[in-house]
Amino acid sequence: MIEVKEPRRPIPIIGSLKGMLIVGKHLFRKPVTVQYPEVRQELPKRFRFRIFLNLDECVGCTLCEQVCPNGSIHMQSVERENPRNKRKIYPDVNFGTCTVCRNCEEICPTDAIYLTHVFETSRTRNSFTYSPEELAMNEDEVKK
Amino acid sequence: MSLYSTLLGFFSFLGYPLSNAAAYLFESIFLLLAASLSLVFMIYLFRKYMARVQLRIGPNRVGKFGLLQLIADVFKLVQKESLFPKNRDDLPYRIAPVMVIIGLMLAFAVIPYGSFFYFGSLTVSDTGVSVILLFAILSIMPIGEVLAGISSRNKYALLGALRAVAKDISFEIPMMISVLAIIMMASARTSAPLSIDSIVVTEVLPYGILQPIGISVFLVAMIARASYSPFDMGESDSELITGFSTEYSGMRFGMFYAGLFGSILLGSFVVSLFYLGGFNGPFSGDLGAVWLGIKALILVIISFTVWLSMPRIRIDKFVNFGWKYLLPLAMINLVISGALTLMTGW
Numbered sequence: 132m133i134e135v136k137e138p139r140r141p142i143p144i145i146g147s148l149k150g151m152l153i154v155g156k157h158l159f160r161k162p163v164t165v166q167y168p169e170v171r172q173e174l175p176k177r178f179r180f181r182i183f184l185n186l187d188e189c190v191g192c193t194l195c196e197q198v199c200p201n202g203s204i205h206m207q208s209v210e211r212e213n214p215r216n217k218r219k220i221y222p223d224v225n226f227g228t229c230t231v232c233r234n235c236e237e238i239c240p241t242d243a244i245y246l247t248h249v250f251e252t253s254r255t256r257n258s259f260t261y262s263p264e265e266l267a268m269n270e271d272e273v274k275k
Numbered sequence: 276m277s278l279y280s281t282l283l284g285f286f287s288f289l290g291y292p293l294s295n296a297a298a299y300l301f302e303s304i305f306l307l308l309a310a311s312l313s314l315v316f317m318i319y320l321f322r323k324y325m326a327r328v329q330l331r332i333g334p335n336r337v338g339k340f341g342l343l344q345l346i347a348d349v350f351k352l353v354q355k356e357s358l359f360p361k362n363r364d365d366l367p368y369r370i371a372p373v374m375v376i377i378g379l380m381l382a383f384a385v386i387p388y389g390s391f392f393y394f395g396s397l398t399v400s401d402t403g404v405s406v407i408l409l410f411a412i413l414s415i416m417p418i419g420e421v422l423a424g425i426s427s428r429n430k431y432a433l434l435g436a437l438r439a440v441a442k443d444i445s446f447e448i449p450m451m452i453s454v455l456a457i458i459m460m461a462s463a464r465t466s467a468p469l470s471i472d473s474i475v476v477t478e479v480l481p482y483g484i485l486q487p488i489g490i491s492v493f494l495v496a497m498i499a500r501a502s503y504s505p506f507d508m509g510e511s512d513s514e515l516i517t518g519f520s521t522e523y524s525g526m527r528f529g530m531f532y533a534g535l536f537g538s539i540l541l542g543s544f545v546v547s548l549f550y551l552g553g554f555n556g557p558f559s560g561d562l563g564a565v566w567l568g569i570k571a572l573i574l575v576i577i578s579f580t581v582w583l584s585m586p587r588i589r590i591d592k593f594v595n596f597g598w599k600y601l602l603p604l605a606m607i608n609l610v611i612s613g614a615l616t617l618m619t620g621w
Binding site for chain 2: 147151157158162164
């Protein structure tokens with residue numbers, strides 16, 4: 132038969148005092164808050180979020196649309212003279228549903244679509260879809 | 276020399292009746308200003324302290340270091356609509372928050388603050404029976420809370436009020452008995468043991484050292500009276516929304532909020548006066564108020580630490596604690612201090 136040990140009865144006030152001590156110790160630790168607009172958090176070097184598109188390189192093969200796991204990428208027709216892209220179709224990206232899986236970057240045969248370190252992509256309107264031209268622009272230029 | 280006589284001298288060009296009235300008026304205005312400013316400071320201190328303990332920064336956007344955050348909060352609360360429940364009991368519903376604030380401000384008037392350089396004694400009102408007066412005033416605030424709970428016609432508010440009553444009854448008695456021990460000790464050394472001022476003057480050796488049981492009972496009772504975290508039965512955030520103040524909004528809610536922080540400050544003042552020597556200290560002729568402030572501030576920090584580190588006690592355990600532990604402890608303290616006073620003469 133297994134003998135079950137009764138746990139020792141704690142002395143009443145000691146536990147509370149220990150808790151108070153821990154609370155007091157936390158007072159002298161550094162706050163973890165990052166004051167965002169003034170101070171930016173150091174992100175890891177390999178962090179990637181914003182998708183860029185090189186319009187001159189894109190051949191319109193639609194591989195990125197096919198590989199996108201949640202349908203964030205759709206091909207759009209853009210009137211643009213590019214001898215390599217005869218069908219004149221380029222991808223757009225909906226950042227609202229993009230999970231940053233980087234499949235599109237991996238599959239792209241010409242390295243036209245790639246992810247960058249930029250992460251501040253807040254939009255004022257409830258539209259997170261970047262058209263192919265916007266994907267080719269800097270974040271500052273994309274103003275909606 | 277007191278604040279009153281300083282003001283009387285300042286207004287002496289008006290003739291006696293007018294200068295007397297002006298002195299009283301300005302004394303009251305100073306008191307109200309100082310009390311409300313200290314309340315604002317208390318809430319700021321609490322938010323900053325809580326934030327630092329939780330590894331945050333706390334208010335830091337409005338004004339330097341967020342010092343004006345509380346002013347902004349007050350403006351926000353004033354602008355907000357004060358909602359009235361449909362089935363309320365109108366008069367009690369309206370006067371309940373005012374009663375809480377009035378009880379708080381009156382209690383601040385009775386406390387002897389000690390002297391501060393040019394102004395002399397900062398005490399606003401000094402009577403020969405200020406201990407009784409103080410505790411009579413302190414019993415106004417619970418009435419406001421109970422009225423708020425009952426008149427809201429809300430089950431949560433009613434339950435909160437009932438719990439607040441249970442809390443007040445079970446903790447006021449040990450508190451008063453431990454004050455009785457203080458008065459008993461003081462009566463051996465002064466002819467006016469019911470005046471807080473003369474009690475503090477006799478405290479060459481602080482009563483907290485002579486009555487270690489007394490100070491712990493009184494501190495716990497004061498924490499229970501202010502009703503914050505280990506004993507926040509009246510509010511019971513997770514069960515009763517916010518207890519008796521559930522139906523209040525806008526500045527009426529702000530008054531209850533101020534009442535909570537005010538009673539923490541008041542409790543710290545009272546404990547430091549009765550048990551820690553109050554305004555006694557080096558150069559207490561000039562720096563008495565500063566000593567009292569420092570002692571009260573340390574107690575306030577301790578109270579905040581208690582608040583932030585302890586969970587709420589269940590209501591039955593809590594009433595048990597009041598009647599079965601604190602009351603006998605207070606009695607034992609009374610007997611011990613009586614024997615001490617009889618045998619040693621101090």
